Amino acid sequence: MAEELANQCSKLRLHDQENEFVDVGEVEDDVSEERIALMLVGRLITDRNYNLDAFKRTMTQAWSLARRVVIRVIGAKLFVFQFFHWKDREKVLEGRPWCFENNLLALSEVAGNEQPSDVMPMHSPFWVRLENLPFNRRSDNIVKTITTSMGELLEIENDDLGLDKYRRVKLNLDISKPLRRFVNMRDNDGRVLRIDLKYERMPFFCLMCGVMGHSERDCLNLPEEEQNQGLGWNLRLRATPRKGRHKLMEEVEEVKACRKILFISKPEAKSENKEGEGAGLI
Ligand SMILES: [Zn+2]
Incomplete structure (x- = not known):
């Protein structure tokens, strides 16, 4: 009987502890903030199975970063990417969209106050x-x-x-x-x-x-x-890759390099304009 009572008391105490709140609001955590600022969450948009090692290898090679990236699985086809330099993270964000085996990897930035499994890049x-x-x-x-x-x-x-x-x-x-x-x-x-x-x-x-x-x-x-x-x-x-863009841009740059370019239209076409006055100006 006494043993039973003691058991009940310990359960009650555990229950009381579970209802308590641990206040971490004032606890300093500077390292986490820096780490989170260099983090991304990604979701692989596919209903198919995939090979995790191949995924990590392919993404690391495609990104070709200056520093390392650590990739961890945090849910079904959901990953966290820890970068170690802000330029690497920017490079990955700028280069979107990224694919693995033709499946989209959607990426989200992390605010820090969300639970990892709740971050769902959409x-x-x-x-x-x-x-x-x-x-x-x-x-x-x-x-x-x-x-x-x-x-x-x-x-x-x-x-x-x-x-x-x-x-x-x-x-x-x-x-x-x-x-x-x-x-x-x-x-x-x-x-x-x-x-x-x-x-x-x-x-x-x-x-x-x-x-x-x-x-x-x-x-x-x-x-x-x-x-x-x-x-x-x-x-x-699906758009085909662009070819010859560089040459076209050079041509436009040459035109823009002139100090002042006027489009001079024929007076009949724009009767309200005097000859020599342009419709547009670059
Ligand atoms: Zn469908």
Whole structure:
């Protein structure tokens, strides 16, 4: 009887201890802050199995960092990357998107106050090309308007002369959503134009629903009756690597090197302008 009572008392004491709070708010932890500032969390967007050693080897080689990186698994296809120099971490963030065996590795920065398994990268930057833009609808403002609903605009590539085959923007895309294939643009005169989209370094995605990380054979995103309606997406969304860009840029730089460039249009075309006055100025 006495032994039973003692057992009960010890359980009660344990229960009391579990209800207590350990206050760490005032405890100094400078080393952790520095470490966290050099950390990233990554999620491999795939429903397939993968080889962890091959993943670590491939990412380390692809990143080619000045210092080491330590990679630890913290959940299902979820990793923490510990860098040791801020330039290495910046290099990895700047170089996104990264893929392993054609599967996207989505990366998130870490605030520090979240639990590791709760950090779930859901966005990734991609360079997107906007094709078939009319010559008079290529300004940065038009491009910003067209891409507003697609994701946060991170960067817009210069096209000073408006002569490139496409405008190129870096967007932070929600990777849980289907890839957008085109944007319908309504012109001043009510004409609807279709602007085709292409994605650079696009990983594996489902041709049935347009979402990354699974194949059409394993697609659970569409109801069965819609699955027989054919493939809605195709590999034309993948942009081919750019060639000859350097030469084109040199040409633009030569034009820009002139002190003052005017576009001089014929007086009839712009009757309100006097001859010699330009429509645009670089
Ligand atoms: Zn799918």
